[in-house]
Amino acid sequence: MLSSGVGLLEKVMFNASFLVFFGFVFAMLCPWITRFRDGVRKGIWGLLYGLTALIMMHYPLISWDGGSLGATELVLGLSGVLYGTVPGIVSLVVTEAGLWLFGEPASLAEYGAGITAACTGLLAFHAGKRYPLSFARYTFLGLLLSIEVLLWNWNRLDEGSFANILADAVVPVILLYTFILMLVRFYLFSQRRKGSMEQKLHEREHQYRMLAEHSQDLIFNCDLQGRLISANPKFMQATGLSQEELSQKSLNELLLVRSELSDWEEMLSQLIQTQTSISAEKEIVNGQDGSRIYVTTLSPVIGADGQMKSAIGTCYDITSVRKSEQHIRQLSYFDTLTELPNRKLLTERLHQATLNGDEMMHALVLIDLDNFKFVNDTRGYAFGDELLKAVGNQLQQLFSPQYTVAKMGEDEYAVLLEDMDQIQPLLSCIETVQEQFQFPLFIRGEPIHSRISMGVAVYPGDGKNAEDLIRNAGTAIYKAKKTGKNQCCFYNADMRESLLRRSKLEDSLRKALIHNEFILQFQPQCHATTESVRGFEALIRWVHPELGTISPAEFIPIAEETGVIVPIGEWVIRTACERIKAIQKYHFEHAIISVNVSPVQLKRHDFVDMVMNILRETHVEPHHLELEITESIMMESFHESVHALEQLRGHGIRIALDDFGTGYSSLSYLRLLPIETLKIDRSFIQDIVNEPMQAALTESIIHLVHKMGIQVVAEGVETEEQLKFLQAWGCEYIQGYLVSEPLYELEIRRLSYLPQWRDPA
Numbered sequence: 079m080l081s082s083g084v085g086l087l088e089k090v091m092f093n094a095s096f097l098v099f100f101g102f103v104f105a106m107l108c109p110w111i112t113r114f115r116d117g118v119r120k121g122i123w124g125l126l127y128g129l130t131a132l133i134m135m136h137y138p139l140i141s142w143d144g145g146s147l148g149a150t151e152l153v154l155g156l157s158g159v160l161y162g163t164v165p166g167i168v169s170l171v172v173t174e175a176g177l178w179l180f181g182e183p184a185s186l187a188e189y190g191a192g193i194t195a196a197c198t199g200l201l202a203f204h205a206g207k208r209y210p211l212s213f214a215r216y217t218f219l220g221l222l223l224s225i226e227v228l229l230w231n232w233n234r235l236d237e238g239s240f241a242n243i244l245a246d247a248v249v250p251v252i253l254l255y256t257f258i259l260m261l262v263r264f265y266l267f268s269q270r271r272k273g274s275m276e277q278k279l280h281e282r283e284h285q286y287r288m289l290a291e292h293s294q295d296l297i298f299n300c301d302l303q304g305r306l307i308s309a310n311p312k313f314m315q316a317t318g319l320s321q322e323e324l325s326q327k328s329l330n331e332l333l334l335v336r337s338e339l340s341d342w343e344e345m346l347s348q349l350i351q352t353q354t355s356i357s358a359e360k361e362i363v364n365g366q367d368g369s370r371i372y373v374t375t376l377s378p379v380i381g382a383d384g385q386m387k388s389a390i391g392t393c394y395d396i397t398s399v400r401k402s403e404q405h406i407r408q409l410s411y412f413d414t415l416t417e418l419p420n421r422k423l424l425t426e427r428l429h430q431a432t433l434n435g436d437e438m439m440h441a442l443v444l445i446d447l448d449n450f451k452f453v454n455d456t457r458g459y460a461f462g463d464e465l466l467k468a469v470g471n472q473l474q475q476l477f478s479p480q481y482t483v484a485k486m487g488e489d490e491y492a493v494l495l496e497d498m499d500q501i502q503p504l505l506s507c508i509e510t511v512q513e514q515f516q517f518p519l520f521i522r523g524e525p526i527h528s529r530i531s532m533g534v535a536v537y538p539g540d541g542k543n544a545e546d547l548i549r550n551a552g553t554a555i556y557k558a559k560k561t562g563k564n565q566c567c568f569y570n571a572d573m574r575e576s577l578l579r580r581s582k583l584e585d586s587l588r589k590a591l592i593h594n595e596f597i598l599q600f601q602p603q604c605h606a607t608t609e610s611v612r613g614f615e616a617l618i619r620w621v622h623p624e625l626g627t628i629s630p631a632e633f634i635p636i637a638e639e640t641g642v643i644v645p646i647g648e649w650v651i652r653t654a655c656e657r658i659k660a661i662q663k664y665h666f667e668h669a670i671i672s673v674n675v676s677p678v679q680l681k682r683h684d685f686v687d688m689v690m691n692i693l694r695e696t697h698v699e700p701h702h703l704e705l706e707i708t709e710s711i712m713m714e715s716f717h718e719s720v721h722a723l724e725q726l727r728g729h730g731i732r733i734a735l736d737d738f739g740t741g742y743s744s745l746s747y748l749r750l751l752p753i754e755t756l757k758i759d760r761s762f763i764q765d766i767v768n769e770p771m772q773a774a775l776t777e778s779i780i781h782l783v784h785k786m787g788i789q790v791v792a793e794g795v796e797t798e799e800q801l802k803f804l805q806a807w808g809c810e811y812i813q814g815y816l817v818s819e820p821l822y823e824l825e826i827r828r829l830s831y832l833p834q835w836r837d838p839a
Contacts, residue, residue, distance in 0.1 A: 117164070124168025131169060132176040296372070296393035299379070302350060304329045304342050307388060329391075345376055346389065353378045353386055359396075370397045413485040415463055416470035424484035424492055428544035431496045432537055439498040440537040443508065444551045445473070448529040448563040450489035465526060468519045476510055492551075501536075508532060508566050531558040532566035540569045579625075583633055586622060587642045591649060595621055598653055599820035600661070603672070603791055603813045606804055612791075612811050613670030613704065614661065616654035617820050618646070638678050647679045648688060655696040655703065657823055662702075664827050672704040672734060680707070680719040686726055693731075700730035704755065708736050709747075720750060727752040734791070739779070749786065756783050760794020760814070767799045777807045784808065 111122050290297050290310040298309040305328050314320070319327065329342040348356055355377040372393040379388045411423040419427075431440045447469065454462035466489065473483045473491055482494040495504055511532070518525035533555025541547040550569040557576075558567040590596055600614035620628040637643040651673050658671035679685050693700055705726060707719070723733050734755035735748070739762050748756075758779060766773040780790050792804050795814035804812060821829070 120164040121168055124164060125172055128169035128172025128176070131173040294395070296391075296395075298329075298391050299388055300329060300346075300391065301388050302346065302386065304346055313393075345374075349376050349378055349389055350386060353380070370395055371400050372396065413470075416467050416485050418470050418474070418491075419482055419484040421484065421486050421492075424482055424486070424494060425544050425548065427482050427496075428494055428547060431494070432543055432547070438496075439501070439504075440547075441495040441498065441504045442535050442537075442547045442551045443493040443495070443504075443511075444486065444533045444548075444555045445491040445493065445511065446531045446533075446555055446559070447489040448531055448559070450528075453526060461521060464521050465519065465528070468521060469528060472514065472519065473511070476514060477507065481507075504534070504536070508534070512566065529564040531555055531563050533558055533569065534566065535569045580636060582625075583622075583628070584636050584640055586625075587633060587637055587640065587646075590620060590622075591645055593623075595623070596646070596649065597621060597822075598650065598657065599822060600657070600671075600826060601813060601820040602818045602826075603811050604817045606792075606801065606809050606812050609817075611666055611669055613672060613702075614658070614826070615672040615706070615813065616650060616657075616674075618650055634676070638676055641678065643676045643678050644682065647676055648692075650674075651689060651703075652692045652696065655692055655698045658702060659696055659698055661823065661826055666826075668702075670702050670704050670732065671698075672706050674706045674708075674736065677708070677710050677719060680722050686722055686729075689726065689731065690729060701732060704732035704734050706734045706736040706757065707751075707753075709738065716747075720752070724752050737793075748783075753788060755789045755791060757791045757793055757813075763792050763794045763800055763804075763814075764796070766803050767797070773803060776803075780804075780807045780809055 296313040299307040357375040381387045535547045535551035554567040554569040603612045733753045737759045791811040795812040
């Protein structure tokens with residue numbers, strides 16, 4: 079019994095080994111077979127399985143007279159389940175044909191068992207497309223094939239007890255079939271998993287290869303000594319190497335690094351010690367593009383034994399990024415025209431200098447071109463730009479590199495002198511600049527004399543921080559410009575107070591009209607001989623709610639600079655016309671009203687229309703209004719102003735020239751102005767008694783203008799002696815404290831009742 083069982087087991091193992099052998103042979107033939115097209119490939123597999131089935135017939139598990147049981151049906155079933163319909167049918171045909179050709183004709187049971195096994199395999203193949211055959215399902219398939227074979231051959235088994243049939247036929251067939259199907263399932267699973275992994279590895283390798291080959295980064299692989307193993311095309315292009323030359327080079331030979339940055343050996347050493355990726359920014363010099371900046375990353379390649387085998391490096395080019403950052407910094411901190419540091423950079427350096435809080439002196443010198451606007455307007459902006467660059471270059475040449483020369487605005491420069499222990503270097507620098515700018519700059523071959531004004535603030539006395547120093551230096555340069563330009567002013571506290579007051583007045587001026595802060599006083603003008611009243615000069619006064627009464631000499635220049643003089647001037651003319659209409663009712667029927675007019679007003683195209691509209695609205699006769707102009711119009715839009723004055727004169731309005739002798743006095747201009755009255759300034763009148771030369775000059779002026787048909791009003795007459803001189807010279811009218819101080823309208827009304835104040839008419 080034992081020997082019979084051992085024999086059956088040997089047969090089972092022999093058949094299984096034989097089938098496994100054929101499986102390996104098929105696996106070896108698989109790469110060759112897969113070269114054929116699909117139909118041929120399936121036919122070859124069917125032929126091979128059919129031949130295998132014929133061979134397995136010669137090594138049955140059980141044989142008897144007229145029949146045998148073996149692995150033939152198993153092979154036919156495997157052909158169908160593994161490869162489908164065509165191989166299954168081909169293998170069945172080959173097997174049955176072989177039985178008919180080389181052996182005795184097969185019985186019906188053998189044909190039926192073979193066909194059934196092949197069909198079962200085909201059904202399993204098609205079911206597997208929808209329901210993947212698991213390990214248990216393959217085992218069940220083997221059991222099903224063995225049962226089919228046993229059922230077809232049951233009647234052919236020797237008669238005997240059930241136990242003998244079970245031991246001699248059933249158990250061996252079931253063991254063989256299920257064992258082989260389990261092996262096939264295990265083999266297929268292993269192959270499929272291996273194939274899937276290989277495919278994934280191949281795909282991933284292809285992806286990484288494509289990424290490396292088409293990457294714009296420099297990618298390389300090197301050993302632990304820095305010798306190159308492989309590299310991508312971009313690396314080869316950047317270094318100019320061929321594939322053959324690559325392995326003969328090291329990183330230090332190909333990618334030269336600036337000395338102040340860590341070199342490749344240090345990076346590799348650190349990589350070997352830590353075995354973690356490291357990155358560094360390197361400025362690399364290569365043969366093609368010169369110096370470029372890369373973010374370089376080295377990563378370890380770890381082998382199966384856990385040891386580092388090589389290193390993978392990537393160099394990401396950030397040259398354009400750094401250039402963009404440099405360009406942005408250039409735009410942010412440097413003037414685009416002159417390439418000098420701008421206000422922002424100067425402020426930062428000044429802030430850094432004052433941040434230490436030491437007692438060393440730091441000086442800020444602001445330099446402004448006095449005549450730049452004139453050059454820009456007359457020669458064009460391109461010419462002006464060249465002048466600005468030339469001035470910047472000249473300033474850079476005058477100062478050593480330790481000082482900062484900056485451009486603060488359109489035509490304003492600054493020089494920062496740091497860490498001075500005495501004032502002498504500052505004074506020397508200022509003197510050097512003033513001397514140098516006495517000579518012309520040649521722009522396009524044309525000499526340009528650039529006058530400059532300078533304002534100086536010194537740390538720590540003139541300010542404790544950058545903001546204070548810049549503000550105070552600006553105050554000093556404003557003072558330099560207001561006092562004649564082309565000079566240098568050092569900051570002091572009085573300047574600051576004066577500038578603050580001016581700023582306050584400028585803000586308040588814009589609201590003064592709305593708040594009714596302006597009033598008018600009227601100073602009489604009398605005949606020098608009869609003392610009868612010719613008229614009144616309207617004098618504006620500003621009563622500030624906080625600062626009190628402010629002199630016109632202080633706020634009129636501010637109003638002219640800011641343009642506020644236009645609405646103020648209109649208010650004065652309108653109010654003066656309204657008041658003279660009332661004053662004429664106080665026994666001054668023929669009195670005129672004199673109003674001062676600014677050159678800013680005269681330059682407006684609507685000035686004449688505005689005056690005429692006021693006269694119509696107030697019902698004042700044009701010859702009762704006298705507009706007083708100053709000699710400043712001779713320097714500001716003279717021809718436009720004369721045209722406006724001629725129009726006014728044509729309407730019957732009187733024109734007077736005020737403050738004669740204090741400005742740009744010119745007799746040639748005097749004959750061009752449509753005036754009928756000339757007012758001699760008080761500076762001439764006050765010394766005519768004690769200064770013979772002044773008296774002779776004043777007498778000559780009076781006689782000369784009389785010959786031109788112009789009447790004379792002498793201003794600032796305060797004594798009887800002055801009056802006698804003027805009467806002797808034939809001066810028609812006088813104005814001053816000898817006659818009366820400026821009066822309010824109510825005071826004029828009271829004085830009108832005095833006989834000497836009444837209009838003689």
